[in-house]
Amino acid sequence: MTVEWKGAPVAKALTESLVPRVEALKQDGILPTLAVVRVGEREDDLSYERGLCKRFASAGAEVRVVALPADAPQEELENTVRTLNEDGGVHGILLFSPLPKRYDEERVRKLLSPRKDVDCLTDANAFCVYAGKCGPGLPGFAPCTPQAVVELLDFYGYDLTGKNVTVVGRSAVVGKPLAMLLLQRNATVTVCHTRTRDLPAVCRNADLLVVCAGKAGLIGADCLREGMCVVDVGIHVVDGKLCGDVDAFGASRVPLDACTPVPGGVGAVTTAVLLKHTVQAAERRA
């Protein structure tokens, strides 16, 4: 029987573990606060924002939404970030990314204070991920999605040390930082991508397969091996249904040890990671 590694219990446990830390900060007069900078009203952004607000509320922390009109000029966006950088009541800043194309996103990112950059949009935090400088007592924040993968594995007691882990995807947002976090946890990490020869063979060779290729149904039964564990980071809408990078039908024919569902897997953990990072940022300022 394949164990289902659901995200909801991970998010719940992580959130509960943060409640006492939120309480302690409040007793010191600090309300951990995440500022969300949104341009326009994309449905994806709004939906994620609702999830965030609910998550933060459940731990007694605050989300402050700064919504700019869809036609806000670059300067207004930049000034918003500058103001939030300086605002002592704001501990984390989340900028919905990618921005609409007419913005110079690079410029905005460079403005963001690394100390408040809880989703790793700055070069300084990317460096920390690369150098193994994220986590308790360390300065950096990893991007939420790869961090959510690690939180999920921790919750389900998966010990990464010495495991052969194959990561499919090398994006700057997920694949690469994830490879760094897994290496930091002493996994033997293989990074695959579009130019990999014989992807199925490289995948089957893994104890743990993490797929973040951004391609619906890329991973079929030929990429899977009995007894392996699979984390699917992908999320796509195909024929009106949500699915991941793993072909669910193919996967159902292979007796895996464990597998994350889509939806309801890694994606359900990211808001809790943002909460964790915001609390860490607030504690550093305390």
Place this chain on the structure above:
Amino acid sequence: MTVEWKGAPVAKALTESLVPRVEALKQDGILPTLAVVRVGEREDDLSYERGLCKRFASAGAEVRVVALPADAPQEELENTVRTLNEDGGVHGILLFSPLPKRYDEERVRKLLSPRKDVDCLTDANAFCVYAGKCGPGLPGFAPCTPQAVVELLDFYGYDLTGKNVTVVGRSAVVGKPLAMLLLQRNATVTVCHTRTRDLPAVCRNADLLVVCAGKAGLIGADCLREGMCVVDVGIHVVDGKLCGDVDAFGASRVPLDACTPVPGGVGAVTTAVLLKHTVQAAERRA
């Protein structure tokens, strides 16, 4: 027959390819210059310095040695770096590292101008390696040793695209940046380390094995497979003889396609890489 991938022809070809660029800079009144900052007179440093001076002279470029006494205070070292940062006649700065323990090396590194940091001692350049921002037209400089591995593979016409490459070692100086450079070249990269389970099996699985573990003779015949290629970055003195991370006797029993000698392999290429980076730095200023 195993082909020997020697470093000397690589260094020679790379140097020759740089001569016209040095000439062009000189015609614009710019003499490409590397400042070498050395504290004390360690034999290793002096020997490397001699090699550097010879390499630069052969291309018509300049090395300026700034030798500080072994008891120079931290402040003097820092002021030296500050002065060289500001000196328009200096395009690259090489700081012999690691510094003696009584120095705060982190502080010195942070002072170094990333634009002159031709051996990747700064966080800014490490970020560039991670983000794939090193090379022609890009701002970053990779560390010389991993870059030397890539130059050697290029010289011998080894196409990395789609190859399974195993890197043994995850140091900040060699293993990690090398993994990033190889990934950038579209190899499928696996990073091994001391916590890897069944290292021989992971090694044998590779088309190309690059060993930078810093442990003499770690890689024996059990880690090798007929027809694979091996690059040995290690260099050690054992019983008065120089050897690498690969056990030479073990390797001699396996019919490899190609293998770098130690000494005379990767190590012979690094001074040419420093020349290349110094010329690049000078061109950016031109």
